[in-house]
Amino acid sequence: MTPDFFETAAAALPDLCREPPPDCGMILGSGWSKALAVDTPLLRLPYSEIPGLGASTVVGHAGEFLLFDRHGLRIAAFMGRRHWYEGAGWGPVVMPVELLRRLGTRNLLITNAAGSITPSFTPGDLMIIRDHINTVGISPLIGPVMPGWGPRFPDQSQIYSPALIDLLRKAAHDTGATLGEGVYAFTSGPVYETPAEIRAYAGMGADAVGMSTVPEATVANAAGLRTAGLSCITNMAAGISGPNLSHEGVIEQTRKTLPLMAALLDAFLMHLAQ
Ligand code: HPA
Numbered sequence: 023m024t025p026d027f028f029e030t031a032a033a034a035l036p037d038l039c040r041e042p043p044p045d046c047g048m049i050l051g052s053g054w055s056k057a058l059a060v061d062t063p064l065l066r067l068p069y070s071e072i073p074g075l076g077a078s079t080v081v082g083h084a085g086e087f088l089l090f091d092r093h094g095l096r097i098a099a100f101m102g103r104r105h106w107y108e109g110a111g112w113g114p115v116v117m118p119v120e121l122l123r124r125l126g127t128r129n130l131l132i133t134n135a136a137g138s139i140t141p142s143f144t145p146g147d148l149m150i151i152r153d154h155i156n157t158v159g160i161s162p163l164i165g166p167v168m169p170g171w172g173p174r175f176p177d178q179s180q181i182y183s184p185a186l187i188d189l190l191r192k193a194a195h196d197t198g199a200t201l202g203e204g205v206y207a208f209t210s211g212p213v214y215e216t217p218a219e220i221r222a223y224a225g226m227g228a229d230a231v232g233m234s235t236v237p238e239a240t241v242a243n244a245a246g247l248r249t250a251g252l253s254c255i256t257n258m259a260a261g262i263s264g265p266n267l268s269h270e271g272v273i274e275q276t277r278k279t280l281p282l283m284a285a286l287l288d289a290f291l292m293h294l295a296q
Contacts, residue, residue, distance in 0.1 A: 023113045023162075025169055028120045031074045035121065038065055039089055043126030044098035046294055047247075048287075049118045051134035051234055053254065053276025055101035057283035058088070065089040069102070075117050076110065092288070093295040098122060105234055107211040112162040116241045123170055123245045129186065129294065130247045132239060133283075135272050136206060136232035137214070137259035139224050145258065145275050148286065149202040150190050151182055151251030154236050155228050158210045162237045163244060176244040186250035186294075193289035199282055204229025206253060208236035217261025231259050252286075254279050 050058065069075045069085040085102040104114035122130060136149065143149060167174055187203075194201035207223045209215060211233030215223070223231060230253050242249045256275035257267060276283070 023111065023165065023168070027074055027113055028117065028124070031072050031117055032121055032124045034072050035067070035087075035125070036065065039098060039125050042096060044089070044122065045095040045127070046097050046129040046131065046291065047118070047122035047125075047127040048097065048099040049103055049130070049132045049238055050099060050101050051103055051132075053135060053273055053280070054133040054283055055086070055099075056277075057280055057287055058099060058101070059284065060088055060090045063088045063090040072117075072121075075114050076104065093292045095291055095295050097291065098125060098127060103234060103238075105211060106158070106237060107233060112237065115237050116162045119238050119241045119245065119247070123247060128248060130242050130249045131186070131252065131287075131290065132235050132242075132249065133252045133254070134232050134235045135256045135276055136230040136253035137257045137267070138230055138255045138262070139207070139220055139259045140204065140229045141258075141262065143202050143230070143255045145255055146279050146282075147202055147255040148194075148199060148279070148282065149204050149206075149230055149253040149255055150187055151206045151235070151253060152187070152203050153182065153205050154239065154251075155205060155207045155223070155226055156236050156240070157207050157223065162241055170245055171241060172244040172246060178240075178243060181239050181243040181249060182251055183248040186248055189290055189293040190250060190252065190286075192293045193286050196289040196292075197282070197285040199286055202229075202255075206235060206251065207231045209233055214267045215260045220259045220261050230255060254283060
């Protein structure tokens with residue numbers, strides 16, 4: 023990961039993306055991209071046309087960059103993400119954040135699918151990420167300090183913006199959704215966790231678990247973007263309900279939650295615009 027790596031990718035984005043800078047960036051995880059019905063985007067770019075980003079190898083991740091207007095805001099959305107477990111290094115994982123930063127974006131919403139550790143959630147619930155735990159112990163910030171990514175030792179006391187969390191709460195109120203709030207634990211994947219790991223994460227204070235978001239949020243926080251995170255609870259984590267965790271089950275649950283996710287994203291953007 024070098025500045026040149028990102029420079030080449032940024033050069034693939036037309037000037038239309040910069041003028042004016044997007045008001046809000048989005049990185050949408052498993053199933054979430056369908057929650058943004060954009061009929062007439064200003065720009066639609068497959069990931070294969072952004073050097074270094076590459077197509078996601080995971081079913082359910084669209085792999086498309088969209089620029090569009092909603093509620094008077096300009097939105098830059100990465101539909102589908104790359105994961106650490108794909109083995110291509112941090113570059114493609116955090117590239118959406120770096121491209122958004124280079125475009126001058128101030129706000130970022132990251133979504134994912136997650137397993138619930140706490141019994142108080144059920145599949146189909148949405149959870150605002152209040153904080154996270156990086157169980158992997160590795161970070162995309164390891165290596166030379168990248169220009170624009172803040173100090174060598176970034177403060178992580180408040181990664182998820184209280185102001186954006188407030189907008190999510192307002193959006194939930196509008197849509198009648200009950201939004202949970204909690205701590206998200208990041209694992210490397212691609213394996214699901216063992217029941218013993220889930221008990222350990224519960225003891226650490228985690229409410230939900232997943233294989234994404236934390237790398238992007240870590241870079242976004244260091245780079246000074248206002249960041250929010252939203253999980254779709256797709257299953258109870260290992261050992262909490264019966265066995266048989268599967269990616270197909272995760273995708274199926276996000277499909278069922280789609281109307282709620284779509285209404286919430288729209289209401290969030292409406293409140294951001296006010
Ligand atoms: N564990 C890890 N990642 C996930 C899960 C889970 O239970 N559900 C959806 N993504």
